[in-house]
Amino acid sequence: MSNVTTTTTYQVKGLCCSSEVKLVEDTLGPLPGVEGVQVSLAAGSVRVSHAPEFDPDQVGAALEPVGLSATPRKRPGAGSMPTRPPWWRDADLLPVLVAGLLIVVGVLCMHVFALPTVAVASLVVATAVGGFPVFKTAIRSAKRLDMDINVLMTVAVIGALILGEWLEAAMVVALFAFAEWLEGASMSRARSAIGKLMELAPDEARVVRDGQEEVVPVEMVGIGEQVIVRPGEKIPVDGVVEAGESEVDQAPITGESKPAHKRAGDEVFAGTLNGQGSLDIRVDHAPDDTTLAKVIEAIETAQQNRSESERFVERFARRYTPSVIALAVLAATVPPIFFGGDWETWFYRSLVLLVIACPCALVLATPITTASALARAARDGILIKGGRFLEELGRIRAVAFDKTGTLTQGRPQVTEVVPVSGVDDDALLRLAATAESRSEHYLARAITQAADARGLDYNGGRLVSFQAQVGRGVEAWVAEADLAQSKQAQQAKQAQQAEQVEMVAEAGESCCSGGCSSSATADAPAPSRSGEAGQKILVGSRTLLEEHGVDFDAASEANSARWTALEEHGQTVVGVARGDEFLGLIAIEDTPRPEAKATVERLRGGQVGDVYMLTGDNAVCASAVAEELGLDDDAVLANLLPEDKVSAIEKLSKRHRHVAMVGDGINDAPALAAAPVGIAMGAAGTDIALDTAHVALMADDLEKLPQAIDLGARTGRIIRQNIVLALGIKVAVFALAAVGMATLWMAVLADMGTSLLVIFNGMRMLRSE
Known part of the structure; x- marks a missing residue:
């Protein structure tokens, strides 16, 4: 097998719960040529690392038997996520509507027209039609010994039919199927924020080849080629302006509110919008290596850097489901056998417990919120590489700034x-x-x-x-x-040399035909080597x-x-x-940035208690800058070499625990890596900053820092709300089931309703506050 690894990203339809995540990993992992599988529940995608000879179509073929479909993307930052059709044209909703209609017929026949046989038949058909997708998936899961929500729901429905609870069985199936459809639609909406980022980059570019303009797919544009972008068009590549001048809206990448003026020598980014001028751009990054592609990739691979909350939920869910299933078995058998309880009553209660055993709402509590927050941050020009750093931002209690280029303008x-x-x-x-x-x-x-x-x-x-x-x-x-050579002396010497050159040239015109030779620099000493x-x-x-x-x-x-x-x-x-x-x-x-003092004040007025300045400058100079920014002398650490900054961050981390280091992403790379959260300024187009920093402020704007910290704190609050909601409602229904006050359809409403609640609550992160 080749040592070269290729990565292909697929959009997976039907990826809605943690059980599907494990299913995808278990299905694709053993395929020959596959070296790694990374599933993003929040993005509904899977990244497969494989050998170059691997056939990408194998992924779709492997997932089809387990009820999932996969569509490969052309490249990062291109195309769009699949969108659901309107409800009246959605084939997935049709069984739910049919089942609902049959339930209405069954209820009317039972209570109005006194046709019990027709009523039972209608309810049984409603159960079969509405539950067919669930039953089909349950059979696949049971074969893998995977007790997912489909298996639990199928067992509950079969149990209700055995007990003669026809209406209950039909209602459970219809409610569950509708909630599943609604959950899928909600997930699609949550994922649309990432989808909008993907749609920013155009699929075609106007390239100059052999002196002619040619429109080609972006994938076919090579580094070094010239791309022409006309007024009002989106820029398809990362590159440098060679000719032309225009205003470019860079908000999708940097979050800047005003367009940036671009002229020859300036960088431009794929996905940004050209204004009224025409630009000739020399491509300097491959289409799959643009700044936009890296932003999307960082959001989708955030699963690598899962937060503490997410890891806790996963550990809890692994124990929760088998524990409740075991409890349901005990509830069905112990009271009738040892305490003379009614078999039918306790069997029914155990079915309610089975429905409660699904941890979907709990598992969705964190990733949907995190994905929404990451997408919101990216839209504002803040790249956060995973839930771990997002959650850590919300806990920051001290911030250490590099001085030059961060607190100061960096143009000494x-x-x-x-x-x-x-x-x-x-x-x-x-x-x-x-x-x-x-x-x-x-x-x-x-x-x-x-x-x-x-x-x-x-x-x-x-x-x-x-x-x-x-x-x-x-x-x-x-x-x-x-x-001793002053400017005037230097200019006099240059004038003298020019005069000598002119004299020699004139002499050369009269004698060169006779074969003479001369040197304009014969009396000038050769420079040392x-x-x-x-x-x-x-x-x-x-x-x-x-x-x-x-x-x-x-x-x-x-x-x-x-x-x-x-x-x-x-x-x-x-x-x-x-x-x-x-x-x-x-x-x-080097003067302080205009916004530096206000940023420091805003940080100290919020959750951040202490702000420090780290610099290689001497203490006297550093103190003068600190005084302008409102920092005390004891907050200034001066005369620091790069290794000293690392030591300083380690000491501050011991003192405050939750510390952020803010630097330019290049000179401060060791300190950024050493900090719990390393934040790079002005990272757009800077490969090193995008690769090494935990958080990258794409624009060179300090005011984005308090915004990022506030976003982290808000995300933490909503995640905690979701966990409390998911567990609290489960506990409430569990208690009602134990005393016989909960029905199957109530359990379904509680389970799926809670999933929808945490999705909608998490999606609040897409809005500004």
Whole structure:
């Protein structure tokens, strides 16, 4: 068998209870070539991992004998879930309507027209017609020794017929069949939220091939191809805009209320709606690997990360059903044998207990609520990877924020360049930019952007080697470090070189025909290459400079006092040194997000008691930012390396137990993974964030965080309500049955009615509050 595994997702019709989940797993698991089966009751789907040579049609063929049907999806994020037809055209409702009509005829013949034989015949036919689907499924379940609701209901109906309770038997069947149909319709409605996400991405794309536009199925679009999206069309792929400009409604992915302006170089996502402009998009993700596909996949695979409530219900249900069945057997035999009870009376009561034994309502209490909440969150641009993290969000008591890019805007700018005597500020910035030119750190980007803004040439082959010191700065070897060269001197040199080029070119025009040769750069030294000698340049924290023996107090213009003064004003300061010679300071500022302070206040005003800020910056700079946000100094943990952030999260988890870490999803990946709930900001289009974080805020919007926490708390409340409803009604009917006050049809109403109650209650999560 090949080591490569392929995954196919199927929509399964008839998947309504935990018994069907186990049935699907047991049926598909043993098939040759199948390596894994993952069933989502809430989504009504099954994901089958299999070898490439596996025939996908085997799944439908295997499920058909057990009364289920499976339809493969073309790809994640495509197509739609099967929808139920209107009730007047629904074939599944027809037996219920016929049975109901026959029951009316039977009652009229029995109590109005005094035709008992016709009445009994009508009621028996009503029982057969209405109960045929139930009886057929019960036979299949009995063969597997699976005591599901169909088996229990069939036994109860047969028992009622034996006792001569014709009307009771017919009513039980009709009520059960109608409730089953209603439950299926309700489940379809609950699943429609996920279905709407699936329908966002169009099935076709307009691709440019050989200079011609061609409309093809999205599955046939390859990475690197060019797709054209006209005004008003949905974007079919993830990619980068190459040409054109337009407003794009990204609400389905990011939850943003306003359209985003897109131009060349901007990312766009499949399933978003193009505005009035035309866009040429270069595809950078396969159709089954888009951001939308990952959102849908995360919701459907939420079963992997089941909440504590869901695991409790499953454990309880496994013990509950056999316990009640055993109790029903005892109720039918013990009182008549040992206490002289009436056989018929206690047999009837045991039948009522059998109906109560079905745990459907209890099993549905959690997954429907969770699926509705996950779909609601995804619609608002919040991706939550399962009930475990959703439930944990509702318990959060402390939140730890990364500072840069999370509480701040993540777009730091150089505010001051402070060189020592004899060093030009442009030359200092140029040298620092050369050393930082290969770094991806946000401070490095600020320095190189400042150099670009001043028109400084810092990448002319000067960098010989580069080494990042995590959390401290960089150590680089630069072949050319002429600090006396000011901007003006550099421009004069460039003008002189241009003049020389022009002179040589003119001379070449007059003598090249005679075979002469010339070089415009004959007097210019060749840049040094890797491995040649160079000068060591340090750009970074005090710690880095001190480790290399740099004395930054020796210079009067940029000394320790100036460094501290800049930090006290909320600036991040880096020092620049050549060897052990201190050359100057560069101050960089990253301002807090406009919504950061309000978000912190809202969190502390709700269920979250403590808010912390984690940063690799020094304590002075961090405290200045914290003061702007309304955080106390003891809530600031500064000078942290990535491993220190992990340790900090572990300590906070011990203190508060329920802790969330909020970061950018890339630099803070270890801390996000270590936290009970790791929350990534601005995750749309970011593979690492979508893969590693437990919760991803698709838009770069802090205000989504309190919304996610509130959603988790609300979900927990509704799940608890559902569990209490499911168990409470069962206990009440159980008590009534024990004293002979409950009938079979009352038990059916209680069982199926409770299932509908928990479904409708769980579906409240689809609404905003």
